[in-house]
Amino acid sequence: MIDGTLVRASWRPEPAAEAFVATLLASALERCEPAGGYARRLLELSAVRLRDVVDHLSPADATTWRRAHELGWRPAGAGMLRHADGLFPDLVDDGRAFVAIRTESVEQLLTAAGSDAVIEGAAHGPYRRARVFRGAGADLVAVERNGHASCEMPEVPATTIRAARVHLQRFRARRRQFDDVPSGLDHTERLVDAAVAELGPHWACDLFFRAEREYWQAHCAAARLQHARQWQAGIGWANVDHHTYDASRIHFAQTIRVLEKLGYQCRELLYAGHQAGWGSQILEQPVLRSTIFADIDLAPHELDIDFAHRPMQPLERHRRAGLWCVMHGESMLEAGLNHVAGLHDQRALRAQFAGLGQRMMAPFSDFPVLYQELTEGEWRAVDPDRIDALERDGQLGAAEAEDFRSRGAICAHYENIERNDGFKGFNRPGIDGVLSVLDPRRNLAGATAPRDIAGAR
Numbered sequence: 001m002i003d004g005t006l007v008r009a010s011w012r013p014e015p016a017a018e019a020f021v022a023t024l025l026a027s028a029l030e031r032c033e034p035a036g037g038y039a040r041r042l043l044e045l046s047a048v049r050l051r052d053v054v055d056h057l058s059p060a061d062a063t064t065w066r067r068a069h070e071l072g073w074r075p076a077g078a079g080m081l082r083h084a085d086g087l088f089p090d091l092v093d094d095g096r097a098f099v100a101i102r103t104e105s106v107e108q109l110l111t112a113a114g115s116d117a118v119i120e121g122a123a124h125g126p127y128r129r130a131r132v133f134r135g136a137g138a139d140l141v142a143v144e145r146n147g148h149a150s151c152e153m154p155e156v157p158a159t160t161i162r163a164a165r166v167h168l169q170r171f172r173a174r175r176r177q178f179d180d181v182p183s184g185l186d187h188t189e190r191l192v193d194a195a196v197a198e199l200g201p202h203w204a205c206d207l208f209f210r211a212e213r214e215y216w217q218a219h220c221a222a223a224r225l226q227h228a229r230q231w232q233a234g235i236g237w238a239n240v241d242h243h244t245y246d247a248s249r250i251h252f253a254q255t256i257r258v259l260e261k262l263g264y265q266c267r268e269l270l271y272a273g274h275q276a277g278w279g280s281q282i283l284e285q286p287v288l289r290s291t292i293f294a295d296i297d298l299a300p301h302e303l304d305i306d307f308a309h310r311p312m313q314p315l316e317r318h319r320r321a322g323l324w325c326v327m328h329g330e331s332m333l334e335a336g337l338n339h340v341a342g343l344h345d346q347r348a349l350r351a352q353f354a355g356l357g358q359r360m361m362a363p364f365s366d367f368p369v370l371y372q373e374l375t376e377g378e379w380r381a382v383d384p385d386r387i388d389a390l391e392r393d394g395q396l397g398a399a400e401a402e403d404f405r406s407r408g409a410i411c412a413h414y415e416n417i418e419r420n421d422g423f424k425g426f427n428r429p430g431i432d433g434v435l436s437v438l439d440p441r442r443n444l445a446g447a448t449a450p451r452d453i454a455g456a457r
Contacts, residue, residue: 032135
């Protein structure tokens with residue numbers, strides 16, 4: 001725990017393990033000069049550090065392998081070690097030193113790197129790779145994972161790959177607007193059930209979130225800008241740290257159920273405090289190593305209940321998440337993701353965004369191991385009928401309602417996040433602060449300016 005502010009003390013920084021990874025990475029880049037050049041271009045083009053997209057490393061050294069065991073890496077399959085307590089690359093025993101980096105498209109990374117390497121694995125399959133550069137004593141490898149856990153090349157029938165492409169298109173084209181929310185969530189759940197039955201939860205999950213990010217990008221200019229930059233750099237969204245959903249109380253359990261069918265596991269609960277009035281179920285997909293913040297309005301007396309798996313009735317007055325959902329819809333339906341966090345060199349992204357005219361809010365986490373800030377946000381028109389209903393129910397005053405009718409409300413952001421020393425946790429007071437600022441009522445024309453939420457500067 002750092003200054004008593006980071007959630008769950010078991011998620012602690014692992015500086016020795018980070019130094020170990022840094023040494024392995026530096027050694028490999030020194031022995032593969034083109035890889036070092038690519039790392040520099042990646043940072044210049046997208047503010048992404050190569051470290052943040054390293055999928056696995058092959059030290060090719062027995063002494064190094066023993067040291068990894070001492071630092072917390074444990075067996076995770078044939079010839080593979082994984083660190084369970086921190087965000088670190090896997091280690092594999094390949095007999096030759098290399099660095100394997102993640103990408104959404106091997107072809108695009110090869111184009112960005114100027115490499116004509118041969119690609120292993122079928123197009124649109126669960127796992128593909130290419131040896132981008134061969135160095136004197138180490139290589140740079142690109143890996144495209146679509147829900148595949150190991151480093152072994154799977155044999156997948158062409159019919160299954162076709163089925164995966166069809167399910168992706170169903171997720172991309174799925175209907176999101178319905179006369180009632182239960183019908184929409186039931187429709188989404190049926191699509192997920194079908195994909196999981198044919199492909200398994202991990203591959204289905206990867207496809208589902210590709211479609212989710214595409215829908216979010218369509219409503220977030222900062223996301224489109226950054227994805228274009230990262231596509232040019234060859235990685236796509238390989239640097240995603242977490243996705244954030246908002247759900248109303250009455251539909252929260254079904255939202256969680258859909259995510260659990262996609263392989264997510266409830267990891268920890270977060271409550272921001274009585275004043276903020278919201279909580280979050282943090283979930284993790286262990287194969288994709290993907291995290292979700294699922295946000296919900298909460299009252300103080302509900303902290304000891306399993307709010308992710310039991311029916312929750314509406315509160316008398318909407319807090320941030322509830323009001324956002326009434327205005328925009330459920331995140332899993334027409335509203336889409338609230339925001340996506342990408343791993344970056346935070347200073348580099350902020351400077352590059354400033355040069356492109358993209359403004360950031362004040363940081364809500366500013367620690368050596370964790371930095372977080374959001375873009376100012378994308379405004380979206382709100383259906384006047386929804387505002388009318390909120391005004392009739394006493395959730396909004398007449399002036400507030402008129403402001404939302406005429407100006408709309410902020411609906412989406414991109415998050416700049418930097419993690420160091422393998423730290424997996426989050427900053428509870430900082431999240432409390434930023435989400436109170438993100439309450440739609442704080443952005444009214446006559447509202448006071450958002451307070452400084454730098455927190456731990």
